[in-house]
Amino acid sequence: MSGFVSLVGAGPGDPDLLTVRAARALAAADIVFYDALVARGTLDLASRAQRFGVGKRGGRPSMRQETINRLLVRSARRGRRVVRLKGGDPFVLGRGGEEALALAAAGVPFEIVPGVSSAVAAPALSGIPVTHRGLASAFVVVSGHAEDAWGPVLTGLSPGGLTLVVLMGLAARGPIANALLTRGWAPSTPAAILWGAGTWESARWIGSLAELGRADPPPAAKGAPGTIVVGAVVALASVLGGAPSGEAEAERPAAVAAGVAGGTHAR
Amino acid sequence: MSGFVSLVGAGPGDPDLLTVRAARALAAADIVFYDALVARGTLDLASRAQRFGVGKRGGRPSMRQETINRLLVRSARRGRRVVRLKGGDPFVLGRGGEEALALAAAGVPFEIVPGVSSAVAAPALSGIPVTHRGLASAFVVVSGHAEDAWGPVLTGLSPGGLTLVVLMGLAARGPIANALLTRGWAPSTPAAILWGAGTWESARWIGSLAELGRADPPPAAKGAPGTIVVGAVVALASVLGGAPSGEAEAERPAAVAAGVAGGTHAR
Numbered sequence: 001m002s003g004f005v006s007l008v009g010a011g012p013g014d015p016d017l018l019t020v021r022a023a024r025a026l027a028a029a030d031i032v033f034y035d036a037l038v039a040r041g042t043l044d045l046a047s048r049a050q051r052f053g054v055g056k057r058g059g060r061p062s063m064r065q066e067t068i069n070r071l072l073v074r075s076a077r078r079g080r081r082v083v084r085l086k087g088g089d090p091f092v093l094g095r096g097g098e099e100a101l102a103l104a105a106a107g108v109p110f111e112i113v114p115g116v117s118s119a120v121a122a123p124a125l126s127g128i129p130v131t132h133r134g135l136a137s138a139f140v141v142v143s144g145h146a147e148d149a150w151g152p153v154l155t156g157l158s159p160g161g162l163t164l165v166v167l168m169g170l171a172a173r174g175p176i177a178n179a180l181l182t183r184g185w186a187p188s189t190p191a192a193i194l195w196g197a198g199t200w201e202s203a204r205w206i207g208s209l210a211e212l213g214r215a216d217p218p219p220a221a222k223g224a225p226g227t228i229v230v231g232a233v234v235a236l237a238s239v240l241g242g243a244p245s246g247e248a249e250a251e252r253p254a255a256v257a258a259g260v261a262g263g264t265h266a267r
Numbered sequence: 268m269s270g271f272v273s274l275v276g277a278g279p280g281d282p283d284l285l286t287v288r289a290a291r292a293l294a295a296a297d298i299v300f301y302d303a304l305v306a307r308g309t310l311d312l313a314s315r316a317q318r319f320g321v322g323k324r325g326g327r328p329s330m331r332q333e334t335i336n337r338l339l340v341r342s343a344r345r346g347r348r349v350v351r352l353k354g355g356d357p358f359v360l361g362r363g364g365e366e367a368l369a370l371a372a373a374g375v376p377f378e379i380v381p382g383v384s385s386a387v388a389a390p391a392l393s394g395i396p397v398t399h400r401g402l403a404s405a406f407v408v409v410s411g412h413a414e415d416a417w418g419p420v421l422t423g424l425s426p427g428g429l430t431l432v433v434l435m436g437l438a439a440r441g442p443i444a445n446a447l448l449t450r451g452w453a454p455s456t457p458a459a460i461l462w463g464a465g466t467w468e469s470a471r472w473i474g475s476l477a478e479l480g481r482a483d484p485p486p487a488a489k490g491a492p493g494t495i496v497v498g499a500v501v502a503l504a505s506v507l508g509g510a511p512s513g514e515a516e517a518e519r520p521a522a523v524a525a526g527v528a529g530g531t532h533a534r
Contacts, residue, residue: 011286012381019383020290021283089387090396093404097396097500100507112507114279114388116286120356121381129357129364131408137360137416138409140429141398149404149428158423161416162407233364240367240379 003030003076005103007096009089009115010034012122013199015041022113030080033071035094036062037087037225039199046083065095069102076108089117093143093167117141119165122197122227126204127241128234130163135232138162144169144176144228151179159185163231170226174213180230185209190234195221206237270297270343272370274363276356276382277301279392280466282308284383292380297347300338302361303329304354304492306466313350332362336369343375356384360410360434384408386432389464389494393471394508395501397430402499405429411436411443411495418446426452430498437493441480447497452476457501462488473504 006025011017018026026032026042029049036055043051054063054071068084075082090096090112103110119141123130130139142153144166154176157164169176170193181187187210195217196202203220209230217226273292278284285293293299293309296316303322310318321330321338335351342349357363357379370377386408390397397406409420411433421443424431436443437460448454454477462484463469470487476497484493 009383014288016288016291017286017381019278019284019286021281023287024283089383089391091391091398092387092406093398095400097399097503097507100394100396101503104506112391112394114284114383114391116276116356116381116383117387120359120384124356124358124379124381127367127379129367131358131360131410132364133362137413138407138420139359140405140407142405142429143398146404152425152428153405156423156425156428158419161419161423162409236364236368239371240364 002109003078003080003082005072005076005082005084005108005110006113007084007090007099007110008086008113009094009117010038010042010085010087011116012088012118012125012197013037013039015039015045017116017121018042018045019113019115022115025083025113026085028081029083031075032083032085033068034085035087038085042085049083065098069099072099072103073106073108076103076110086115087118089115092117092119092141118197118227119167122194123163123165123192123229123233125197126192126194127237127239128192128229129236129240130165130229130233132233132236135236136161136163139165139231141165141167142169143167144172147172147175150176154179155183157183159183159189163229163233166228166230168225169228170217173215173228176228177209177212180209185230189230190232192229192234192237193217194227194229195224197227204237206234269376270345270347270349272339272343272349272351272375272377273380274351274357274366274377275353275380276361276384277305277309277352277354278383279355279385279388279464280304280306282306282312284388285309285312286380286382289380289382292350293352295348296350298342299350299352300335301352302354305352309352316350332365336366339366339370340373340375343370343377344373353382354385356382359384359386359408385464385494386434389461390432390459390496390500392464393459393461394504394506395459395496396503396507397432397496397500399500399503402503403428403430406432406498408432408434409436410434411439414439414442417443421446422450424450426450426456430496430500433495433497435492436495437484440482440495443495444476444479447476452497456497457499459496459501459504460484461494461496462491464494471504473501
């Protein structure tokens with residue numbers, strides 16, 4: 001009997017932001033292969049499963065993609081119900097497509113379970129809508145991991161009318177800011193870096209594009225991946241997310257999903 | 268006592284793709300204001316709530332945004348637990364930011380509950396990853412509703428290396444295709460239109476950018492909003508989503524979340 005693989009998005013961190021289908025797949029799983037950024041509480045839902053971390057952590061290299069693909073195929077062929085659990089959405093910069101192709105090539109049945117992408121949720125949980133009437137009717141999500149990938153994208157992106165979200169781009173925030181400024185984006189364009197939005201350990205920096213390259217991660221953000229947001233919508237964080245402008249801050253609890261009413265965080 | 272408003276993303280359609288937090292907010296709600304595209308099964312989770320549809324349906328105009336804002340504020344001031352239920356994610360082209368601003372201005376406590384955006388999930392459920400190594404390291408989501416919004420965005424978008432997702436752009440597929448061709452996108456660029464992905468009534472058309480303007484909605488798609496996807500990743504649908512290329516087809520069940528193994532849909 002053949003097993004089955006679910007490529008599951010774990011959402012931005014908080015287990016509450018998992019989909020119902022994802023929670024069900026985890027509960028039914030025999031074996032789970034998870035990325036480094038998946039929260040403990042999410043993994044705990046896979047109560048009867050063997051669990052294996054296959055992601056990057058603390059600078060150590062992650063398992064090779066080919067090895068992960070092989071593990072998924074082999075586990076399914078042994079008749080197991082396999083969950084491949086990935087941060088955010090499996091198809092947003094998560095190499096889920098490569099895993100799906102490997103499964104299809106091996107004749108292993110699988111499904112995609114979309115998740116809440118941190119590209120949208122990290123800003124949202126910080127009071128930043130990626131689109132907003134009059135400010136941005138479009139948004140762009142790009143990987144900041146490799147310059148030969150983000151370089152051409154940013155160079156091809158006219159300023160204004162859209163929001164830019166960069167995932168995995170913290171280390172390259174200087175060159176990324178420069179690329180945008182060179183492309184004609186205004187130095188005064190609001191910009192933010194968000195760490196761990198939707199988790200208990202979150203922090204953010206809010207400033208301008210001109211300052212982005214020199215933005216310092218607050219101590220609370222140590223090691224966490226940061227989401228960069230650039231665009232006029234970032235200014236709404238001061239009203240919708242309780243963020244004082246122009247400084248880094250750590251928040252706790254910072255599942256600041258909540259809005260601000262009369263100056264207090266509300267949950 | 269003040270009430271509370273949850274601005275909740277309902278996801279792409281299937282109630283299973285609701286987040287756990289959204290399901291909980293619905294179960295606890297006294298009153299729900301929902302958009303036209305929210306599924307029956309999702310609404311049923313709000314078992315103890317009064318429910319009011321406030322969205323556009325079948326060409327009839329939707330309630331004015333100011334009216335919706337006022338209803339949210341008034342209901343919360345009466346001490347009710349209010350859910351504002353929106354298709355997809357509340358901050359992806361859903362005017363959730365305007366509602367949040369109105370609540371903040373009125374001093375009403377609220378929270379944002381991010382949802383799975385159909386901008387990512389509709390392609391995913393059709394076997395199209397919006398990003399894929401070597402094909403697209405970025406994606407753009409834009410509203411196709413008003414040309415003065417999408418026009419400048421598309422004109423500012425260099426072809427190649429990214430995936431374009433257009434929501435609410437079905438009626439403008441001709442002018443949108445022309446704008447991209449004029450901008451230098453190759454006529455052979457794969458393109459798709461997806462209707463109702465993640466629901467039981469879904470359909471899709473797959474072809475090229477050159478053909479997009481003349482693409483005919485299949486009968487099964489009648490009236491449903493379509494998601495347009497343009498980019499090299501669309502070609503993966505033939506392997507990951509079981510879509511024969513170059514024709515429109517209706518699928519049922521088409522929560523074809525599932526991949527294809529040996530030529531058969533697998534769930």
